[in-house]
Amino acid sequence: MIQAQSKLPKLLSFEEFLTWYPENGSRYELLDGEIVEVRPVGSHEEVTSYLIRKIDREIERLKLPWFIPNTCCVKPIDSDENGYISDGIILDRSSLSADPLWKRASTITRGTSARLVIEVVSTNWQDDYAKKLDDYEALGIPEYWIVDYRGLGGRRFIGSPKQPTITVCQWIEGVYQLVQFRKGDRLQSPTFPELNLAVAEIIAFGG
Numbered sequence: 001m002i003q004a005q006s007k008l009p010k011l012l013s014f015e016e017f018l019t020w021y022p023e024n025g026s027r028y029e030l031l032d033g034e035i036v037e038v039r040p041v042g043s044h045e046e047v048t049s050y051l052i053r054k055i056d057r058e059i060e061r062l063k064l065p066w067f068i069p070n071t072c073c074v075k076p077i078d079s080d081e082n083g084y085i086s087d088g089i090i091l092d093r094s095s096l097s098a099d100p101l102w103k104r105a106s107t108i109t110r111g112t113s114a115r116l117v118i119e120v121v122s123t124n125w126q127d128d129y130a131k132k133l134d135d136y137e138a139l140g141i142p143e144y145w146i147v148d149y150r151g152l153g154g155r156r157f158i159g160s161p162k163q164p165t166i167t168v169c170q171w172i173e174g175v176y177q178l179v180q181f182r183k184g185d186r187l188q189s190p191t192f193p194e195l196n197l198a199v200a201e202i203i204a205f206g207g
Helices: 014-020 042-062 125-139 199-205
Strands: 002-005 027-031 034-039 088-092 114-120 143-148 165-172 175-182
Touching: 014 027, 042 088, 042 114, 042 143, 042 199, 114 125, 125 143, 125 165, 125 175
Parallel strands: 114 143
Antiparallel strands: 002 034, 027 034, 088 114, 143 165, 165 175
16 A cells, blocks of 8 residues: 655654544555555455455354444553554454453454454555565464465566466464465465455556
């Protein structure tokens, strides 16, 4: 997604970021103490909307105690200068009562509060493939999708030649195990094993 740096004169702590956060409909992240406005482009929003719609239907079909919030901030463990607003996050209603910042600030600090996090890749792909992957892994979030529908990630992450790739990261014994899916594949999700998603169709929504 497109990001724009803030003009604030100093770096903020996470608590200062929560206090500052305006109710103006815009989305912001805290990255290394700097406020960044999140501005997704149209195709990015189309891909995100398609995935959220499909997953929401699956949650309803299975009658799971989960939901997809409009906005949720994820605070990394042992970090006071980062806070992420993902493109999509599935929360476990039964676990949120143990998360101290949820009621006050729509923020989770525990990996058990989430079932799945989705990041749709844009020009800031390094954050999705490295920084956020490490932080979501440290939190113990069970599953993380990196949806690189334009094949923007570096070759070390998606191979050569570069092509649209969806990376599904499953948390097993403290470490993410990565499986990649490309055009012609059907996405396989440990959290939603019966979810019927063709990678080509996801890519097409970003076309």
